[in-house]
Amino acid sequence: MDNQILKVNGLTMDFGGIRALNSLDLDVNRGEIVALIGPNGAGKTTFFNCITGIYAPTEGEVYLASPGSDTKVSLKGLKPNQVTEKGLARTFQNIRLFAKMTVLENVMIGRHCRTKATVLGAVFRNRTTRDEEQSILETSYDILEKVGLEQYVNEFANNLPYGAQRRLEVARALATEPLLLLLDEPAAGMNPQETIELEKLIKEISSEGQSILLIEHDMTLVMSLSDRIFVMDYGKKIAEGTPVEIRENPAVIKAYLGEDVDA
Amino acid sequence: MLLIKELKKALGVALWFIFLTFPIMVIKVDPIERIIRYRWENAAYVAIVAFTAYLVMSFFKMRKLRVTADKKEVKKSQNVIYSILNNKKQLTVLSFAILAIAIIFPHFFSVYQTNVMTTALMYVVLGLGLNIVVGMAGLLDLGFVAFYAVGAYSYALLNYHFGLGFWVVLPIGGALAAIFGIILGFPVLRLRGDYLAIVTLGFGEIIRLILENWGEFSQGPSGISNISRPGFFGMDFSLETSIMYMYYIMVIGVIVTIFIVNRLQDSRLGRAWIALREDEIACQAMGIDKRKTKLAAFSLGAFWAGLIGVVFAAKTTFINPASFTFLESAIILSIVVLGGMGSIIGVILGAFILILMPEYLRALSEFRMLAFGGVMVAMMVFRPQGMIANIRRTYKFEKQE
């Protein structure tokens, strides 16, 4: 009935005197890939930080679909870990892996909020804990295979090549079983070959029904992947539509070419 | 260049700490003789610890910049120790050999040596406990001795007032210390790095000052004496046997601790601690409850200190607040740093080196602190990851078709 997975109303974020987000509305439907684009400093990362509970937005509402029910839950006031538990998982623009943990362990961390072994379980390794640990291992390995990092399982995360680190971030987020996956410039710094592989990966994840909200600067990637695109500049939404509509939108062209905006 | 700059800054921090802690650490008013005594040696301790702690922290901060250098190091350090640690068979053989030596040790060495070894084993457990907090969860705790004191005083007081025995109080002491760990944990949940270090340092001193000044409760600076030694089904031991008994209790204690800490390290909770240490924001964003995880680290770390506190009170049969000074926290922290943060084997080695060396180098006792400080600085400069860097568990996956 209701196909929306994320609904954001009037999101505003002030840093002292700076309004980094200005009454932003955005929505993502089930199974869609939606792109959020805009010049540097437009407020895209701030948007992610606000909906994932890292910043507390000044104003506005964020609703996320809840599995098995038609009503959405508000994410307002939740801590980042609670937001992740509700089904919103993200990657970071400036890679934030757990450097001194292995690649596998990085993904296993993603399973944390879907498992519940306690201290006693850890010490006594009872049946339930062992089974849970086994399932964490298997799920994590499967995800690593999916993103093509299985040859690195036991490497420290910071020893991976750059492109692989970015894909590990995606793997780690996927391990939390998100309803909506948030990717913050996943192709940044990648070479063309790595970008093509990333595109394939995102398409594959999406084809399995994963809804994705993507911040990206690589326009070829954005145009080929997205079902819909939101464009923002100076914290405001300036356009919204399909890739074709966005490509021809005069406001977008202005924002990107840096022409003076007419009064 | 960067190193000299950091050393200079560390020196500044050390001076600043001397200044800050001057009133509590250096000045001591002696109300009986009505004089003020200046304990300048404490200023030196404060300086050494602040200096080292600063370098540890700046190492944490710089680690990101050092990734490339580290990579080479990982390759190089595939030496004998690592190959043994990675080889299950060799490790088992080695463990049994060490266990055998541990068992026969008191029969070949004097009572004095056995007693020293018991102390070293106690510090192994203390180090492993603090390793949970500092090494795994990355929370720089300079007041760890407070929990040790809680354990020791719970046994001393419960024994003094109610005649409770060692084995009854052992779990109580551990539990009380764990509760104190949570009490300390709550107010410092939001703090990190330098701020956390200062608050925990204050907490440690507060506990000691309470014990010193609340005479009706703790009998003040004169302490509590005649604490019972551990019993064994009502048997009475000679002094010699009871020292041996204490030694074997600690051998078992160390084995149990290693077993549990090792299991924790590769568990869901252990991974969460390490993730918290590596990147607090990413850790939360991956769905880990920061509060719960930190409190678990504080209380589980404190638990071991509480247990050893009980053992300490039973071993010495006399305790007073002077046994629980900041220097004690500093030594335990040094064990963790020297051995290698997060590395169980490293911490064990660190404890033996730092506790046994001074015992067997009595001749040099005057230069002890100097050597101690020198070793720590050298360590930070040449091998900041500690003697044995933390290695993570590796997994093998086999495809079943």
Ligand SMILES: Nc1ncnc2c1ncn2[C@@H]1O[C@H](COP(=O)(O)OP(=O)(O)O)[C@@H](O)[C@H]1O
């Ligand atoms: N924590 C913060 N404090 C102050 N200003 C911030 C903070 N985070 C982001 N900003 C500001 O918000 C604006 C948007 O930044 P950001 O969201 O990172 O842009 P984008 O990701 O679109 O490049 C910038 O002007 C930035 O300086």
Ligand SMILES: [Mg+2]
């Ligand atoms: Mg950004």
